[in-house]
Amino acid sequence: MLLLGCLAAVALGQTPNVPPADLRGVIRLRVRIGDGPGPKARGLSRKRFFLIKGSLEENKPLVQSIEQRPVISRDCYYRAIGASKELIAWLKQSDCESVYCREVEPKDIEGAEAVPEFQHAALLGEKEFGSRELARKWLTVNVKEELRDGYYKQQQRDLKAIINQAEELSKTKVLSVMTDTNGTAFFTELEPGTYVVSNILPTEIGSSAAVWNCEIKVKPGDLASVKPYLLANAGNKDPRDIKNIKCVSTEKRLPECPASSK
Secondary structure, eight states: HHHHHHHHHHHHHOOOOOOOGGGEEEEEEEEEOOSSSOOOOOOOOEEEEEEEEOOOTTHHHHHHHOOOOOOOHHHHHHHHHOOHHHHHHHHTTTSSSSTTTTTTOGGGGTTTTTTHHHHHHHHHHHHHHHHHHHHHHTTTGGHHHHHHHHHHHHHHHHHHHHHHHHHHHHHOOOOOEOOOOEEEEEEEEEEEEEEEOOOOOOOOEETTTOOOOOEEETTOOOOOOOEEEEEOOOOOTTTTGGGGGEEEEEEEEEOOOOOOOO
């Protein structure tokens, strides 16, 4: 009996200090921005947000490094490596960081809207595969790496460095979620406490780069049924949102880029 008691004590000692499920909380995040004429706002879709343990004060060095980080816009990156204006426009159309973002359609390699880089890759693929359609479907393999996903990889390197800094500071793993088409996302199974919600890397909105670093408290048993924690940019003047906005982004004007070499 004594042995069983000792084993139980050891087992309890090795159990992580995790609150019961009914005491853990949920953050229902919603991000809505205004980026056009009129007051109507829209959800910020397909953008990743991060949850960092601790308050803004506890994460002050991290927040400062995020907010002071030089902005390298997508357009500036692609112009600097000589991308065509057509490719830059194609990326901008769906807010893409790489050519993997969406399917390359027939109109993207033929006709008035054709992208020169895609046309060249399609010609190489047609020789390789013997089919124009296969060449289109496998087009990305024949796009130069820096044009294909160089910007995305650069962003990921910067992101990894900042996340490492955050985890060293907070001694806790940084969580992440991606917003849906309505700009909504959920952080679940959270220990009660104070957190910072951040997009870490600036989000391009029109001619500005927006950064969110927002302090939020999670109480025991907080559920997603409560009102969303609404993030907005300064341009969100939507009457439906004004009274519910919890945090507004800080913004920098995107730098001027040299003209494309093509």
